[in-house]
Amino acid sequence: MKGLDKNGIAKRIAAELQDGYYVNLGIGIPTLIANFIPSGINVTLQSENGLLGMGPFPTEEQVDADLINAGKQTVTTLDGSAIFDSAMSFAMIRSGRVDLTVLGAMQVSEQGDIANWKIPGKMVKGMGGAMDLVAGADNIIVAMTHTNRKGDSKLLKSCTLPLTGTNCIKKVVTNLGVFEIKEGAFVLLEKAPGISIDEIAQSTEGKLHADQNVPEIIF
């Protein structure tokens, strides 16, 4: 993969975290962000199956089948954690209490639409909580590779896959750079180290606004 690896994408998104944030991290690259929370700030992780204040994986002795995250992994609680039912969990999400949501995606459009749950002709597993998360949160960052395995751009004029939500994504971090979605275009905010604007333009099907002097991502 050109540019950043998965950990690099996670590390860059971790730089967006602020002290006091409640954050929901999706499965895949977003999960890695928990490993890069900047020191000196306090961030509370929300897991939509009903846990606020998600701790690290348990030790062998701590494993509890009754304590898992939304990815069905065994986890722990922390001092200050709270447990609640699924309706209350999505009440937090829809009412905008969660400050930041980070999701993976298969496609994002220049209008801020996202597709990440269904590929026609393939087994449909379901949307889980993704549609509620994108409809409820104000601050959503998509973490994904810039192109798919075939090399096709995932930053598009309009999504071709079934949508998860419309007009809801404001920021995308890929292996090639950091993009803000604004007025129907992907605005390049930072490029990945060693990546040229030409390379980014070639891999971006949607409208791209890129200043020649755009800075590189600094960790």
Add this chain to the structure above:
Amino acid sequence: MSKVVENANQAIKGIESGMTLMLGGFGLCGIPENTISALAASEVKDLTCISNNAGVDDFGIGLMLQNKQVKKMISSYVGENQEFERQLLSGELEVDLIPQGTLAERIRATGAGIPAFFTPAGYGTEVAENKEIREFDGKNYILEYSFKSDFAIVKAWKGDTAGNLIFKGTARNFNPMMAMAGKITIAEVEELVPAGELDPNFIHIPGIFVNTIFQGTDYEKRIEQRTVRNS
């Protein structure tokens, strides 16, 4: 009249073919293991099951799928089950996929006497097709309805003879709202105690919502993703 029965076989009397059941749990966490086993060993079929997930091939609702007792699943995510996929592709099984928060709220509404509500989840997607859309304060919402379910089957950590329930950890998930949403609610608990032993201040679901309760046995509590750290 006592709510207490001896075991799952007694609890499921009254569940008939063609009924709609709600079953608690998230993945395999907090599922009513005893009652599912009893249903899988029974003759009931053509069930509509409302449950966030559909179990795995050899555990949870997967056991009922193996026996072809399920006609329709209403869930948010069903990706962990090959038999499910086979029956879905062959047309033997219907599935209705619902955003998880909408599923939770539809169940909550059922138990709260609310027939319908507006939610933003799914607006602009295929989930919104053929549904009423309304704008509030410049944002679009879709109309979603409560469910009708004949039985709700939940799993709690502790319960008492009055039917009061306390859940543990993230095994809580969909169980409390489902306990409120069944026309008849069956609760299986790890520990059943006499009324008076549970502190009323710490009851999660009051006994008014629970019709039948029993102490389950031999909980397997299977873990789907056992993730550990070294120290």
